[in-house]
Amino acid sequence: MEDLKHAGFVLAGILVAFFVVMTMVAYTVLAERRVLGFIQGRLGPNRVGPGGFLQPLADLVKFIFKEDIVPDKSTRFVYFLAPVIATTAALMTIVVYPFGPEVHLPVLGTIRLVIARFDVALLYVLGITSVGVYGVALAGWSSNNKYSLMGGLRSAAQMISYELALGLALIGVILQSGTLDLYSIVEQQAGHLGITGWNIIWAQELGFLIYLISAIAETNRVPFDLPEAETELVAGFHTEYSAMKFALFFLAEYVNMFTVSMLATTLFLGGWNGPFVHQLPWLGVFYFLGKVILFLFLYIWLRGTLPRFRFDQLMSFGWKFLVPTAIINIVITATLQWSPVFDYVSKFLKTSTGWWG
Amino acid sequence: MTALLFILFAGLAIGCAISMVAQRNPLYGAISLIGVFISLACLYVMLAAPFIAAVQVIVYAGAIMVLVVFVIMLLNVEQEERSPTRLRSLIPIAVGLSAILFAEAAFIIFFVHTSPGTPTTNTSDIGLTSSIGAGLFTSYLLPFEITSLLLLMAIVGAMTLARRGGLLPPGAAVVPGDQVFSKELLDRREIGDLMPVTAHTTEEAERLLGVSREHHLSDDE
Numbered sequence: 001m002e003d004l005k006h007a008g009f010v011l012a013g014i015l016v017a018f019f020v021v022m023t024m025v026a027y028t029v030l031a032e033r034r035v036l037g038f039i040q041g042r043l044g045p046n047r048v049g050p051g052g053f054l055q056p057l058a059d060l061v062k063f064i065f066k067e068d069i070v071p072d073k074s075t076r077f078v079y080f081l082a083p084v085i086a087t088t089a090a091l092m093t094i095v096v097y098p099f100g101p102e103v104h105l106p107v108l109g110t111i112r113l114v115i116a117r118f119d120v121a122l123l124y125v126l127g128i129t130s131v132g133v134y135g136v137a138l139a140g141w142s143s144n145n146k147y148s149l150m151g152g153l154r155s156a157a158q159m160i161s162y163e164l165a166l167g168l169a170l171i172g173v174i175l176q177s178g179t180l181d182l183y184s185i186v187e188q189q190a191g192h193l194g195i196t197g198w199n200i201i202w203a204q205e206l207g208f209l210i211y212l213i214s215a216i217a218e219t220n221r222v223p224f225d226l227p228e229a230e231t232e233l234v235a236g237f238h239t240e241y242s243a244m245k246f247a248l249f250f251l252a253e254y255v256n257m258f259t260v261s262m263l264a265t266t267l268f269l270g271g272w273n274g275p276f277v278h279q280l281p282w283l284g285v286f287y288f289l290g291k292v293i294l295f296l297f298l299y300i301w302l303r304g305t306l307p308r309f310r311f312d313q314l315m316s317f318g319w320k321f322l323v324p325t326a327i328i329n330i331v332i333t334a335t336l337q338w339s340p341v342f343d344y345v346s347k348f349l350k351t352s353t354g355w356w357g
Numbered sequence: 358m359t360a361l362l363f364i365l366f367a368g369l370a371i372g373c374a375i376s377m378v379a380q381r382n383p384l385y386g387a388i389s390l391i392g393v394f395i396s397l398a399c400l401y402v403m404l405a406a407p408f409i410a411a412v413q414v415i416v417y418a419g420a421i422m423v424l425v426v427f428v429i430m431l432l433n434v435e436q437e438e439r440s441p442t443r444l445r446s447l448i449p450i451a452v453g454l455s456a457i458l459f460a461e462a463a464f465i466i467f468f469v470h471t472s473p474g475t476p477t478t479n480t481s482d483i484g485l486t487s488s489i490g491a492g493l494f495t496s497y498l499l500p501f502e503i504t505s506l507l508l509l510m511a512i513v514g515a516m517t518l519a520r521r522g523g524l525l526p527p528g529a530a531v532v533p534g535d536q537v538f539s540k541e542l543l544d545r546r547e548i549g550d551l552m553p554v555t556a557h558t559t560e561e562a563e564r565l566l567g568v569s570r571e572h573h574l575s576d577d578e
Binding site: 003075078081118119123131133140141152156157160 | 358382384385388391395398407408410411412414415418419420423424426427430431485486
């Protein structure tokens with residue numbers, strides 16, 4: 001009976017999280033087009049519904065009804081498998097993020113707003129992210145197109161290189177919190193006003209910057225979008241994909257953006273912590289999603305302002321700058337941990353019974 | 358429920374393993390191997406060892422197999438022709454080895470069924486991150502450090518093998534005309550100084566690079 005109840009909670013949680021994330025992803029696409037329009041001095045899509053509000057729906061219908069063209073000499077099985085891998089890997093990490101603190105529901109009692117809480121949540125995220133590379137790499141290989149192949153190869157090289165810097169940047173946070181469980185990491189970041197306890201304030205500034213840069217590279221976004229550099233590779237790994245299969249890659253890219261933003265929020269910006277969360281637990285959900293939206297806006301802003309890297313610049317930046325800097329960050333964090341000043345400042349900043357916490 | 362999941366993942370692992378051996382296309386083989394690794398990770402989770410499961414996915418499925426797929430894609434390996442004669446001599450050995458394997462499995466099953474002790478159903482914390490970390494950095498510190506030294510040696514060895522000799526391939530030749538090339542190509546001791554060096558004649562370029570023009574000319578004919 002208890003098992004059944006638990007399974008029901010998990011299923012309901014997955015459905016709710018899936019719905020929320022999908023809706024936000026759809027509107028991120030719209031927001032991206034509108035904000036880019038604003039940056040470039042034009043309007044962007046504003047015809048479907050008030051202010052273009054129903055544009056995502058129109059896009060979806062368009063994708064479903066488009067002709068699905070499969071290249072003649074493609075490797076069929078892998079060609080169909082690739083978008084499935086990309087989307088599945090992107091969606092699978094959603095379950096581990098804590099969306100909010102403990103809340104009271106009228107009938108169900110007190111529940112934590114996290115779907116799956118387990119010992120190695122952070123490693124799970126890293127593992128699933130690294131499996132996601134296959135979607136892009138196999139898509140490039142199976143299309144039987146030189147541009148696709150180059151895009152796939154570039155993407156595999158880029159994601160392997162930046163995964164290293166990304167993982168090393170997270171070690172600082174792990175050292176500081178002493179756990180891989182995301183819910184505990186968020187709980188430890190409570191402080192005065194719900195803000196002073198954030199890891200970005202004490203003491204992962206460097207780690208946060210490295211994470212942010214490598215996360216953008218991991219999701220193949222501007223200025224690291226070499227796998228689909230349209231001036232060189234037509235559209236890179238998804239050149240030969242059309243209709244719903246292209247839509248799946250598109251979806252995977254935006255869900256990936258969303259999940260790395262959630263990870264950044266959880267690890268560095270205090271997750272659901274914010275002013276008055278202890279009095280009104282439901283506020284936590286809004287703080288969490290608000291912080292994620294800030295990151296998504298940053299992504300769009302970067303796309304509107306930065307030019308693309310050259311491939312050798314990308315590689316030397318990742319291996320010769322980001323990785324050594326991440327190692328320096330680990331040394332700094334370990335040294336700080338060991339000094340008594342760290343404990344003193346931590347006790348002052350990170351307290352669950354702070355002012356308005 | 359647990360038994361059902363076990364059958365599912367064990368079946369997936371065995372199926373993917375068979376497919377990995379049977380596939381003719383190397384990329385399909387690699388994909389099957391990824392399937393094996395992921396099914397094994399699921400089995401580790403069921404055995405209350407989440408850390409091993411996560412590391413299995415990150416290291417094997419996520420890093421090593423990506424490199425394998427990368428190399429297969431880069432070389433664009435074609436489907437190999439079947440060569441049955443070469444492998445026929447191995448069939449008796451394979452039969453013998455599999456017989457031993459089945460005998461071992463049968464012995465273990467027989468032993469488990471006849472032994473009086475029942476296995477405890479408590480989940481231990483041996484597979485959790487903290488206990489593995491504590492073990493690695495206390496009781497097993499020396500083996501851990503020796504392993505990391507071994508890996509470092511492998512990396513340094515690979516680097517040395519890859520960079521043996523000059524950066525130019527032995528068959529390199531000079532194209533007639535004005536030449537501009539980086540100092541990096543000329544003397545490896547000066548890597549880091551990437552200013553280009555200009556050679557206005559082919560002879561000068563030959564002398565700087567230490568290669569001959571004859572090779573190139575003979576290629577043209």
